[in-house]
Amino acid sequence: MRINISSVLVDDQEKALRFYTEKLGFVKKTDAPVGPDRWLTVVSPEAPDGPELLLEPLGFPPARAYQKALFEAGIPATSFSVDDVRREHARLARLGVSFRTEPTPAGPVTIAVLDDTCGNLIALVQS
Numbered sequence: 001m002r003i004n005i006s007s008v009l010v011d012d013q014e015k016a017l018r019f020y021t022e023k024l025g026f027v028k029k030t031d032a033p034v035g036p037d038r039w040l041t042v043v044s045p046e047a048p049d050g051p052e053l054l055l056e057p058l059g060f061p062p063a064r065a066y067q068k069a070l071f072e073a074g075i076p077a078t079s080f081s082v083d084d085v086r087r088e089h090a091r092l093a094r095l096g097v098s099f100r101t102e103p104t105p106a107g108p109v110t111i112a113v114l115d116d117t118c119g120n121l122i123a124l125v126q127s
Contacts, residue, residue: 005041007054008077009067010118013040016055019117023095024080026053053078058119067119074100076113079123085110088124 010016017040020026026042029052033039037059041052058064070077082088085103089112093099100121101113110126 003051005052005054006078007056008116008118008120008122009058009063010055010116010120011058011067012118013038013055013057016040016116016118017042020053020055023092023097055118071119071121074113074121076123077120079111079125082124082126085112085124085126088112 008016017028020042021028025045027045027048028040029043029048030041031038037057040055042055043050043052058067067077089099089103092114098115098117099112100115101111103110103112103126108127112124114122114124116122
């Protein structure tokens with residue numbers, strides 16, 4: 001068993017695609033119409049055939065409540081592994097990415113938490 005697709009709820013798929021590709025550096029993998037929305041995935045350029053991240057539209061009212069509750073509680077919706085969290089934090093800060101948490105040691109890992117501009121907090125984790 002392996003992870004194929006994971007999703008993050010987004011309030012605007014086009015805005016999310018720009019953020020996840022232009023700021024975070026992911027690459028668009030799939031973009032197909034599904035009713036009024038899209039099946040829109042991105043992948044790491046380091047693993048183009050690896051797990052995909054679905055930029056899933058918030059079309060279901062309980063999903064909006066869930067996303068809002070996580071954000072307000074300061075809980076990241078997902079996390080991404082990075083080789084050097086301080087370097088990645090500096091790179092993203094130069095691009096105007098807003099961070100909720102600066103790089104912080106947390107036991108065996110160092111984390112930083114960013115705002116994806118689409119309603120989510122995302123943790124960057126260096127182990």
